Amino acid sequence: MISARGLARSFKTRAAVVDAVRGVSFDVDAGEIVGFLGPNGAGKTTTVRMLTTLIAPSSGTAQVAGFDIVANRDQVRAHIGMVSQTGGAGLNHRAGDELRTQARLHGMSRPTAAARAQELAEEFRLTDLLERQVSSLSGGERRRLDIATGLVHRPRVLFLDEPTAGLDPQARAHLWEYVRRLRDQHGMTLLLTTHYLDEADLLCDRVLVIDGGKVIAADTPAALKSSLGGDLVVLATSRPGDAARVASCHFPGTEPDTRPGVVQFHLRDAQSHLPELLRVLDASGVPLDSVAVTRPSLDDVFLSLTGRALSAPRAEDGPHPSGPAPESVLADAP
Known part of the structure; x- marks a missing residue:
């Protein structure tokens, strides 16, 4: 048209x-x-x-x-x-x-x-x-x-x-x-x-x-x-060294960014994969203070x-x- x-x-x-x-x-x-x-x-x-x-x-x-x-x-x-x-x-x-x-x-x-x-x-x-x-x-x-x-x-x-x-x-x-x-x-x-x-x-x-x-x-x-690489997942910990342990867990297709007390990474359709990720962390004995998932916006684009x-x-x-x-x-x- x-x-x-x-x-x-x-x-x-x-x-x-x-x-x-x-x-x-x-x-x-x-x-x-x-x-x-x-x-x-x-x-x-x-x-x-x-x-x-x-x-x-x-x-x-x-x-x-x-x-x-x-x-x-x-x-x-x-x-x-x-x-x-x-x-x-x-x-x-x-x-x-x-x-x-x-x-x-x-x-x-x-x-x-x-x-x-x-x-x-x-x-x-x-x-x-x-x-x-x-x-x-x-x-x-x-x-x-x-x-x-x-x-x-x-x-x-x-x-x-x-x-x-x-x-x-x-x-x-x-x-x-x-x-x-x-x-x-x-x-x-x-x-x-x-x-x-x-x-x-x-x-x-x-x-x-x-x-x-x-x-x-x-x-x-x-x-x-979606072209931005998926949703942003932020995992917060409080104990020293836990962030490194979280990052060492295997999250297929992700590249964790580790900061003091925080691990964040992008994951496509994170909402459906989040239960599996939490099970992996629980099995590894890593406690989390909070979990946040932020979907990308057009402003991010x-x-x-x-x-x-x-x-x-x-x-x-x-x-x-x-x-x-x-x-x-x-x-x-x-």
């Missing part, structure tokens, strides 16, 4: 040329929810802007819903929905007017537009909010309206840019339910950018990790976490791939190249 090959984009500034995206290649199959992970300035939003035809690539090619993003820009737009991080609804407009106006812009008659607005209002629990001004809605209500607006024309592909940014945990969980429903009930393909690693882990079928304008990893969340946590920006990132474009770039926008 989405296919990118060598997609690149450079921005001209007064000081230099910024390579925001440097040859991105990936595929998204029909009916997938794929997450785009990366720090500010990594190239996520710039890539999405190219895929949604808002800016043209400097080089490379991409197809969305079977149409080239440069040669068939109008066809791409007819088959996609885009929900930006800031939203697009007018704050002084009524929620219902926003839905009906969007439907009219897509060529629907007044009766059809009204019917479609009502249909979306019922699906996204907006029925009681249609007469209210957008400015009076809560963050979660406004995001539901944003997504409903992006779905007015029944797109095949939906792009979500930081869909739950700024929402409280309950509103985020509710929005995840709507996103899953779009895939499960409507067969929609979704590409979302996010800084929330728990969101990507729980919601996405696959994740793309982008850093420095390049995709550096792409797989399922489970496979990426990102740290392993890039050397820093997702929330830690690089000093050399400078201005955000995926943010507001300089005047020389705005000229490319349709």
Whole structure:
């Protein structure tokens, strides 16, 4: 449904040329929810802007819903929905007017537009909010309206840019339910950018990790976490010398790291192997003070791939190249 090959984009500034995206290649199959992970300035939003035809690539090619993003820009737009991080609804407009106006812009008659607005209002629990001004809605209500607006024309592909940014945990969980429903009930393909690693882990079928304008990893969340070598097992002892005795026990496929009073190692599917390990230690007469098993997270994956946590920006990132474009770039926008 989405296919990118060598997609690149450079921005001209007064000081230099910024390579925001440097040859991105990936595929998204029909009916997938794929997450785009990366720090500010990594190239996520710039890539999405190219895929949604808002800016043209400097080089490379991409197809969305079977149409080239440069040669068939109008066809791409007819088959996609885009929900930006800031939203697009007018704050002084009524929620219902926003839905009906969007439907009219897509060529629907007044009766059809009204019917479609009502249909979306019922699906996204907006029925009681249609007469209210957008400015009076809560963050979660406004995001539901944003997504409903992006779905007015029944797109095949939906792009979500930081869909739950700024929402409280309950509103985020509710929005995840709507996103899953779009895939499960409507067969929609979704590409979302996010800084929330728990969101990507729980919601996405696959994740793309982008850093420095390049995709550096792409797989399922489970496979990426498994690539770190398994769960971290930490065995704590209190008597002098017991840590060395624990480490001397044979744990197939592990390389114990021994510190004073602590032995730790990585083991795939540690939870199922833990009883056997404890039996071995008990038979060896080694008492333990505590046992802890920590499953790897996507944050651990990102740290392993890039050397820093997702929330830690690089000093050399400078201005955000995926943010507001300089005047020389705005000229490319349709």
